[in-house]
Amino acid sequence: MDFHIIRVARTVLNVTDLDRSRKFYIDALGFIETKSTDTHIYLRGLEEIHHHSLVLQKAQSPSVEVISYKVANDKDLNALEHLFSSKGLKTKWMDKGSQHAMGRALRTQDVSGLPIEFFHEMNQVERLLQRYDLYKGSRVQRIDHVNCAVPNVQKAHDFYCQELGFSCSEDTVDEDGMLWASWLHRKHSVHDQAFMNGVGPRLHHIGFWLPDPLALIHACDVLASLDYAQSIERGPGRHGLSNAFFLYLRDPDGHRIELYNGDYLTCDPDVGPLHWQLDDPRRQTFWGAKAPDCWFDEASDVLDIHTGEICQAEEPLLKKKKPEFII
Template sequence: MPIPEHNLNPPFNIVRLSHTELRVTDLAWSRGYYVDTLGLQVTYEDKEVIYLRAMEERGHHCLILRHAPVGEVGVLGFKVWSEEDLDKAEHWFKARDLPTEWVERPYMGRVLKTRDPWGVPLEFYAKMDRLEPIHQKYKLYNGVKPLRIDHFNLFSPNVDNSIKFYGELGFRVTEYTEDAETGRAWAAWMHRKGGVHDMAFTNGTGPRLHHVAFWVPTPLNIIDLLDLMSTTGYVDNIERGPGRHGISNAFFLYIRDKDGHRTEIYCSDYQTIDPDHEAIKWDLKDPQRQTLWGAAAPRSWFELGSTFEGAPVTESDLKSQPIIAP
């Protein structure tokens, strides 16, 4: 199926991805992992929830850890340009018979709650409480020195349909994987902010969150994190990498927390700001698609993900398989 043309005049203006809420079963363990080990900064915490931001972020939070009986994903959040865009978003989702609700969120004010056609919980806001800059407070830099949230990757039972829906919202395809036998998209990378992606979709049982990614300064920060994790009790949480992707050209590491939530540590992809930027096509069987150096991903990377609160999952009918590590 051909990749749709970029929609340069979307119905409302999404600036970028913003935040996610992960439900976790052991808040103290999660604090040790995301704060003490990865280095995210606490902006608020109590016995039930922890709000976190990365070093370059001025908004109050990019990650919410909320104590819950089951590990799942509460929401994916996006910033829009203005309050007027929030009203336009409500109209657009209502016109497609998708649920809408206005809520007040801590540190965010007026928020539009909705879901995509597959049940993924989404929320949009225009203003989040701003905090003082800390990007030059180098004594606070710990762990992998996370600078900012970078993207979400979701398992999708039909990647072509995901591309179409999010393309209507103005997300633009930068790279994609095609299954040569069927001509269907097996994966796609789509952006709003001018990097390789804010949202990506991978074929599989879904919708489920494959991972949330954080941008770090250099590949050496990833090496430092591996040394730290392997000597502080987290070696079993290392899943894949380090390596360099063919798609995006980024240096990466994948790790998974106690509840199975996957995080990608990520740096050095490229800019895609030009509106006529052409998408790059990869073949599913190209060994350099996953890792430029040719190393295949483990089976867990293609099968394990986090469910979304209230979203039933379905299997994909596209059964084509990429190269999987033995």
């Protein structure tokens, strides 16, 4: 390939009340505020040296503007633009300076309709990993992954693996061998990008890495003490898929955040994906507790990169009475 995608690096969420979002993400969860304006808050984890990994952007209604990937070189952006254009997919250049702390970036609508972005340059700031005096809330360290609901998982899986160079760590298949979910990575962890069968394109959640499993428990106590107990949607628990500890939260606008710790290395190229059967109940929660219906049914709308309008969602190709099969 003529380009090198490193990892998922940031997301841009539209929120309706910046003060309310600040209290949730900074005061409760412990994100670091790098910079803020009247319309934006730029956040990062304690481990992160880049300017931000999460942007909260004031808007009239909640949505997802873009999911961003970091590439190794600026020239990679031109190669990616050629690829997406050759496939008849929308592209849009974001000039240097049009987004705070970033160089030029390429935006596109992928084969599922998800708004994704590629960039190389972002300003660096102080890494706060050993500023233990600043650790609070969930002690969030860094962005880890995104999970998106798409109507055709096989199509998304094939494009990301065959065209973008992703590898699959784990997947879920039914008795007919149909692909229901796929966990794909560029960095050497279980996933940067997951796809789940569902109404889409929509963003199901953003996963953030915590220093240890006890940080998830501490986060629950902090959330409850600050009257955010109702924001806890699912967990804490352990996934069968990925083996990770998890806690799912809903922010004040309904965006879903996963606090995450404990998966494994995926750096050996000769190790193929771990396959899970659709009827194996250990996949979604290794300990046996089922997820609530809202976890399957609700997700964040995504925007068209040109019009800024919500992308029309489609029903999934694969259907089941109750989709208790994805984490």
